[in-house]
Amino acid sequence: MAEHDHKLIHAFGALAELGQEITNKNNFQETIRTSLHLISGAIGIMRGAVARYARFGHELNMLAVRGLGDDFPLSLMLTSEDERQFLTNGLSPIEISQAQALPFFQVHNVSFDKRRLELFVPLVVRDEIVGAIFLGEKATAEPYTKYEKEIICAMGQHIGVAISQRNLMAEIERHAEDNRRMFDEMRSTYHDTVKAFAAAIDCKDKYTEGHSVRVGKFSEIIAMELGWGKDEIEGAAVAGYLHDVGKLTVERKIINAPYRINAKESAELNKHPGVGYDILQPIHHPYTDVPLAAKYHHERLDGRGYPDGLYDREIPFIAKIVTLADSFDAMTTDRPYKARRPAKDVVDDLQKNSGVQFAPELVTAFLAGMLRELKGEDRTKRFRRLLGRDYMEAEGIVDKLKYTLNEMAPTTPMTYIAAAGIGDRSLH
Numbered sequence: 001m002a003e004h005d006h007k008l009i010h011a012f013g014a015l016a017e018l019g020q021e022i023t024n025k026n027n028f029q030e031t032i033r034t035s036l037h038l039i040s041g042a043i044g045i046m047r048g049a050v051a052r053y054a055r056f057g058h059e060l061n062m063l064a065v066r067g068l069g070d071d072f073p074l075s076l077m078l079t080s081e082d083e084r085q086f087l088t089n090g091l092s093p094i095e096i097s098q099a100q101a102l103p104f105f106q107v108h109n110v111s112f113d114k115r116r117l118e119l120f121v122p123l124v125v126r127d128e129i130v131g132a133i134f135l136g137e138k139a140t141a142e143p144y145t146k147y148e149k150e151i152i153c154a155m156g157q158h159i160g161v162a163i164s165q166r167n168l169m170a171e172i173e174r175h176a177e178d179n180r181r182m183f184d185e186m187r188s189t190y191h192d193t194v195k196a197f198a199a200a201i202d203c204k205d206k207y208t209e210g211h212s213v214r215v216g217k218f219s220e221i222i223a224m225e226l227g228w229g230k231d232e233i234e235g236a237a238v239a240g241y242l243h244d245v246g247k248l249t250v251e252r253k254i255i256n257a258p259y260r261i262n263a264k265e266s267a268e269l270n271k272h273p274g275v276g277y278d279i280l281q282p283i284h285h286p287y288t289d290v291p292l293a294a295k296y297h298h299e300r301l302d303g304r305g306y307p308d309g310l311y312d313r314e315i316p317f318i319a320k321i322v323t324l325a326d327s328f329d330a331m332t333t334d335r336p337y338k339a340r341r342p343a344k345d346v347v348d349d350l351q352k353n354s355g356v357q358f359a360p361e362l363v364t365a366f367l368a369g370m371l372r373e374l375k376g377e378d379r380t381k382r383f384r385r386l387l388g389r390d391y392m393e394a395e396g397i398v399d400k401l402k403y404t405l406n407e408m409a410p411t412t413p414m415t416y417i418a419a420a421g422i423g424d425r426s427l428h
């Protein structure tokens with residue numbers, strides 16, 4: 001008897017760990033198998049099984065089977081009558097020999113009898129059948145005592161809760177998966193819409209074809225160079241794609257004017273950041289403040305921009321990114337009244353206007369990205385693809401970038417001097 005008690009204590013100790021282990025999907029089956037071993041060992045039973053109930057299929061599916069032979073069915077159906085009776089019975093052992101009135105036992109009578117199964121314990125947790133335990137006769141062939149049945153109930157309770165927890169986890173995972181899929185779908189719809197919008201904006205402006213799309217890509221590059229996360233990078237791209245959305249309401253003849261527009265026309269055109277903000281503001285943008293980027297992409301650090309003449313720190317960071325991308329595209333594409341400028345000049349211009357029009361940290365990040373690509377350290381060819389190979393590989397551009405970057409952000413006086421040396425050489 002002392003040994004019997006010892007086994008029971010051991011079994012309960014092990015079962016207490018069941019709840020923790022159950023959250024591990026891979027261990028679940030293993031844990032249930034162990035629990036069956038523990039019950040068998042504690043009571044002295046040679047045969048048994050633990051099943052999980054599949055509510056929608058009305059099936060008891062075996063999770064662990066011991067000593068019942070290979071031909072024991074791995075799945076057993078319950079009728080609604082069985083379900084009702086088991087729910088009424090609750091979590092307590094049913095003597096199979098005395099429950100022959102139920103369809104479940106009538107159907108499986110021969111099979112259960114052959115294996116000398118004696119007890120069936122429906123695992124009812126929170127008014128729901130989550131599984132069942134089948135137990136064969138005891139090794140001593142004696143009937144189960146009241147005390148043993150109580151032990152079985154307590155263990156059954158534990159296993160039932162474990163299965164129920166596992167079911168809940170699976171349901172949560174399923175929901176999470178559904179949400180993820182829905183989110184991905186919405187995300188791609190959002191991006192397709194953004195791109196369609198950008199194409200619509202660009203259609204209106206025949207001289208700067210593809211401007212919005214390129215500004216989106218340059219903004220994306222800047223965000224990448226800043227080391228931003230995936231979502232924020234996407235946000236920056238979207239802000240670039242949509243920055244000129246307000247131009248949709250500006251007259252086509254002003255946008256396409258093949259000359260420098262007059263003051264009145266200019267005032268009309270300068271409304272586009274505000275209009276863009278009004279268009280974008282009611283939309284929920286998942287990652288970044290896209291409407292603010294549209295509103296402030298013509299502001300300058302020195303306060304001489306429009307529409308609000310904001311100074312450096314008053315300008316939203318995302319707008320500073322788009323400003324740089326926007327101006328860079330304007331400088332590097334042909335306009336009706338102005339030809340594209342050589343890359344070296346553009347680098348000069350960016351440096352000269354750092355701290356005046358552009359945020360210096362963004363200029364350095366952008367130029368550093370360009371330099372890495374030209375040095376072959378970044379193989380994405382982002383700049384070459386957007387600006388053309390010949391343009392990007394113009395002579396002296398690498399040295400120019402090195403020199404400019406060191407001038408703008410020397411890491412130590414030594415690198416400054418060394419870079420100046422490289423720059424000087426390139427001039428000769």
Ligand SMILES: [Fe+2]
Nearest residue numbers: 243244272297
């Ligand atoms: Fe603009």
Ligand SMILES: [Fe+2]
Nearest residue numbers: 215243244326
């Ligand atoms: Fe623009």
